[in-house]
Amino acid sequence: MNTQREVDEFVKNGHREYLPHVSIDSVIFGYHDQQLRILLLRWRGLEGWGLPGGFIRRREPLSQAAHRILQERTGLEDLFLQQFHVFGDTPYRVRERSPEEFIEKYGLDIGHDNWLFERTLSIGYFALVDYSKVTVRTDFFTDAYQWWEVGEIPPLLFDQNEEVEKALATLRLQIYHQPIGYNLLPEKFTIPEIHSLYETILGKELDQRNFSKKLLALGLIRKLDERRAIGPHRSPYLYQFEKEAYEEALKQGIVHTY
Amino acid sequence: MNTQREVDEFVKNGHREYLPHVSIDSVIFGYHDQQLRILLLRWRGLEGWGLPGGFIRRREPLSQAAHRILQERTGLEDLFLQQFHVFGDTPYRVRERSPEEFIEKYGLDIGHDNWLFERTLSIGYFALVDYSKVTVRTDFFTDAYQWWEVGEIPPLLFDQNEEVEKALATLRLQIYHQPIGYNLLPEKFTIPEIHSLYETILGKELDQRNFSKKLLALGLIRKLDERRAIGPHRSPYLYQFEKEAYEEALKQGIVHTY
DNA sequence: AAATTATTCCGTAAAATTTACGAATTGTGA
DNA sequence: TCACAATTCGTAAATTTTACGGAATAATTT
Numbered sequence: 001m002n003t004q005r006e007v008d009e010f011v012k013n014g015h016r017e018y019l020p021h022v023s024i025d026s027v028i029f030g031y032h033d034q035q036l037r038i039l040l041l042r043w044r045g046l047e048g049w050g051l052p053g054g055f056i057r058r059r060e061p062l063s064q065a066a067h068r069i070l071q072e073r074t075g076l077e078d079l080f081l082q083q084f085h086v087f088g089d090t091p092y093r094v095r096e097r098s099p100e101e102f103i104e105k106y107g108l109d110i111g112h113d114n115w116l117f118e119r120t121l122s123i124g125y126f127a128l129v130d131y132s133k134v135t136v137r138t139d140f141f142t143d144a145y146q147w148w149e150v151g152e153i154p155p156l157l158f159d160q161n162e163e164v165e166k167a168l169a170t171l172r173l174q175i176y177h178q179p180i181g182y183n184l185l186p187e188k189f190t191i192p193e194i195h196s197l198y199e200t201i202l203g204k205e206l207d208q209r210n211f212s213k214k215l216l217a218l219g220l221i222r223k224l225d226e227r228r229a230i231g232p233h234r235s236p237y238l239y240q241f242e243k244e245a246y247e248e249a250l251k252q253g254i255v256h257t258y
Numbered sequence: 259m260n261t262q263r264e265v266d267e268f269v270k271n272g273h274r275e276y277l278p279h280v281s282i283d284s285v286i287f288g289y290h291d292q293q294l295r296i297l298l299l300r301w302r303g304l305e306g307w308g309l310p311g312g313f314i315r316r317r318e319p320l321s322q323a324a325h326r327i328l329q330e331r332t333g334l335e336d337l338f339l340q341q342f343h344v345f346g347d348t349p350y351r352v353r354e355r356s357p358e359e360f361i362e363k364y365g366l367d368i369g370h371d372n373w374l375f376e377r378t379l380s381i382g383y384f385a386l387v388d389y390s391k392v393t394v395r396t397d398f399f400t401d402a403y404q405w406w407e408v409g410e411i412p413p414l415l416f417d418q419n420e421e422v423e424k425a426l427a428t429l430r431l432q433i434y435h436q437p438i439g440y441n442l443l444p445e446k447f448t449i450p451e452i453h454s455l456y457e458t459i460l461g462k463e464l465d466q467r468n469f470s471k472k473l474l475a476l477g478l479i480r481k482l483d484e485r486r487a488i489g490p491h492r493s494p495y496l497y498q499f500e501k502e503a504y505e506e507a508l509k510q511g512i513v514h515t516y
Numbered sequence: 517a518a519a520t521t522a523t524t525c526c527g528t529a530a531a532a533t534t535t536a537c538g539a540a541t542t543g544t545g546a
Numbered sequence: 547t548c549a550c551a552a553t554t555c556g557t558a559a560a561t562t563t564t565a566c567g568g569a570a571t572a573a574t575t576t
Contacts, residue, residue, distance in 0.1 A: 059377070062345075089322075207566090
């Protein structure tokens with residue numbers, strides 16, 4: 001959706017193709033260089049940042065819509081994607097920016113009763129990706145993107161800071177029940193890398209020796225016979241996730257600490 | 259909504275008062291006589307059971323809608339109520355029963371394009387109540403209610419068995435992170451009572467001696483100087499939840515086993 | 517070639533928590 | 547007063563978590 005014609009069609013007749021009153025917002029977590037970051041888009045003209053999102057096609061299964069929206073935005077086909085909350089306690093979210101402003105800034109030929117200005121619930125999904133593999137695409141409404149550190153998220157449009165907070169809280173809780181990392185790390189990784197990932201997500205220090213012991217004891221990772229050169233230091237061994245054990249743990253859930 | 263006139267109005271013009279395409283379904287867990295049960299309503303004419311539910315008013319905050327719907331149905335004002343999932347992967351859920359059948363069974367004067375037959379996402383909430391305190395109200399569409407044991411839920415209308423399963427799974431996971439019981443037990447309860455509640459929810463045995471030690475160590479309950487007469491046996495002491503510690507644990511979350 | 521430096525990684529002991537279970541206590545009816 | 551069934555107390559064993567000393571290692575510098 002990038003030409004003016006496509007946008008006009010979407011704005012005027014989108015409610016025929018998509019379900020009105022419901023949207024999907026995605027909090028996309030990326031990890032790279034020992035940083036946990038979130039992908040934000042800058043809305044053209046509004047001078048503000050917001051979460052990538054989209055609408056659900058009228059005959060499209062919900063989870064499929066979420067995957068489609070992520071795919072369109074990041075190019076990633078197969079990623080960890082999970083619903084975490086529905087936001088709908090602020091009935092007139094979009095009105096924070098008036099329809100007038102919106103219509104003017106984007107040069108749209110529509111009225112205040114357009115479907116986009118109606119009450120909308122946001123279904124929040126969060127995704128975990130390796131952000132070096134992502135190719136972000138902006139669209140008509142957005143002109144820039146940026147990976148923001150989770151501790152430095154700016155005030156977002158449409159009350160979306162609450163959504164980011166909730167996503168982060170869900171991720172932190174979930175890490176105690178489910179393995180995380182498969183979608184955030186390269187296929188082969190070192191102990192220091194995954195250790196740092198967990199520390200970053202949980203926001204606290206973990207003893208590296210005990211941490212790796214734990215992951216091995218749970219059977220979630222396997223040591224390889226290769227090492228990674230990291231400059232003037234001892235080369236750490238590479239590890240891989242044990243696919244079966246990982247999947248099993250995802251399904252069953254595990255109760256433990258790190 | 260019980261008179262024919264009210265129903266006609268709701269069916270014909272409900273989409274003006276309520277948001278179309280979205281509904282709330284509630285899985286109401288009740289506990290009594292050492293049984294964990296779920297409240298189901300029988301749909302008049304359709305010969306089937308379903309979850310209590312309702313729609314969101316156009317200007318009503320989502321969580322308020324969920325509380326209102328529960329209140330209308332059970333008479334309870336203040337209860338534990340929590341969103342757990344949005345269901346929307348089966349785009350044409352209601353079509354399992356055809357519009358024709360629906361229209362005929364309820365004697366409605368509407369077309370197949372009525373808003374009630376459009377694609378609808380269900381936002382699932384679950385509630386915890388003491389079911390001896392509940393006064394259930396049926397409405398025009400339903401003619402009976404019953405508290406069903408969680409292990410014996412019949413096939414439900416509209417694919418709602420999946421929702422019940424998910425609610426139960428969420429409850430079982432949550433019990434490892436948050437205290438549960440305040441809304442399911444009377445104000446004063448005995449160790450055997452709360453012990454049995456936890457066993458019922460988790461579906462497995464817990465050593466009673468260790469269980470009560472744990473709750474006391476966490477500071478969640480306080481022993482009272484009263485006892486409950488339970489027939490020809492030693493009278494157990496009564497306990498109360500420590501409100502502050504309980505609230506704190508609810509907010510912060512706890513990581514532990516029982 | 518040896519020394520230096522920063523980092524990985526192995527192993528063990530102490531502390532804390534969880535699990536297991538024996539036995540005393542108690543309220544009521546026979 | 548005895549028997550019974552259920553509650554409650556207490557302690558020891560097993561397991562898990564936490565803490566941390568010190569060896570190994572890969573370049574780079576001397």
